[in-house]
Amino acid sequence: MPTLEELNTHFANPHTRFIAGNANLPQAILTTPTSTAHVYLHGAHVTHYQQTNQPDLLFLSGKSFFAEDKPIRGGIPVLFPWFGPRHGIDRSQMHGFVRCLPWSVASTSVTPDSASLTLATQSAPETRAIWPHDYAAEYTITAGPFLKLSLCIRNTSKEPFDFEEGLHTYFAVSDIAKVSVHGLRGHAYRDRTVMPDPQFDKEDIITFSKRVDRLYRDARGPAVIRDPGFNRQITIAKENSATTVVWNPHEIADGEFADLDSTDPKHFVCVESCNARENAYTLKPNETHTLTAIIGARPLA
Numbered sequence: 001m002p003t004l005e006e007l008n009t010h011f012a013n014p015h016t017r018f019i020a021g022n023a024n025l026p027q028a029i030l031t032t033p034t035s036t037a038h039v040y041l042h043g044a045h046v047t048h049y050q051q052t053n054q055p056d057l058l059f060l061s062g063k064s065f066f067a068e069d070k071p072i073r074g075g076i077p078v079l080f081p082w083f084g085p086r087h088g089i090d091r092s093q094m095h096g097f098v099r100c101l102p103w104s105v106a107s108t109s110v111t112p113d114s115a116s117l118t119l120a121t122q123s124a125p126e127t128r129a130i131w132p133h134d135y136a137a138e139y140t141i142t143a144g145p146f147l148k149l150s151l152c153i154r155n156t157s158k159e160p161f162d163f164e165e166g167l168h169t170y171f172a173v174s175d176i177a178k179v180s181v182h183g184l185r186g187h188a189y190r191d192r193t194v195m196p197d198p199q200f201d202k203e204d205i206i207t208f209s210k211r212v213d214r215l216y217r218d219a220r221g222p223a224v225i226r227d228p229g230f231n232r233q234i235t236i237a238k239e240n241s242a243t244t245v246v247w248n249p250h251e252i253a254d255g256e257f258a259d260l261d262s263t264d265p266k267h268f269v270c271v272e273s274c275n276a277r278e279n280a281y282t283l284k285p286n287e288t289h290t291l292t293a294i295i296g297a298r299p300l301a
Helices: 004-011
Strands: 016-020 026-031 035-040 045-051 104-111 114-122 135-143 147-155 161-163 165-167 170-172 180-182 188-191 212-216 223-227 232-239 243-248 268-275 281-283 288-299
Touching (some): 045 288, 147 165
Antiparallel strands (some): 135 147, 223 232, 232 288, 243 268
């Protein structure tokens, strides 16, 4: 891993610098005329994005682990090459292993109103021991008037492979009891809190009076979070993503989440841009696939 001095020498610019973050993990700070963003190289993890004169768009747990062998809780974890738990795999690698890997800086760039950071990781002996395929991943984070996230996976194996992926975004909200999610009407989903047969969402509103853990398949359009307490509407648009996951645990059982406080579920909702389960993706050798999410907020009408 390069030193902070080396990162700043090779990649810093007027909108981008590198500092020691929590537990001295290297962190990129992107600053533009309209927003700021913080990105840890550990897991390529966006932990902060804030538009000017707006509350932070992302929730980050105050109890989050900042350690090389543990994922960060909150912000935007990167999920790959599987979604959810995997039989025989440690819980720290739920949703895949890349969110616990150190990513390298591939490039930075700026425009008058934005800053972009591209991070990269690839297969290695330790990843092949868990998932026996060769891959290369690049992740570009662009902060500006909105946040744009593009995760590109390339198959560097000699055989096709199947994978799942996602951007597990934790959105900060004023009070989950007053928040609603819109835009998923008519899509089939599984509610993983009760594991029924697939259901079709007949309403254009999801509310949170209990635990919600829904995986919507073939849901390619945008979703919207309405938050009267913060007087804002968050729009999550996406490209090449066929799955949307909506999650809020409502209450936390003893020992369920060591890195969440019991009051934290009141202050976040996850709306995740994914390709998972029935929407898992297949890549042939040398093929690439790019999942993109575009996130922004504006005052409620």
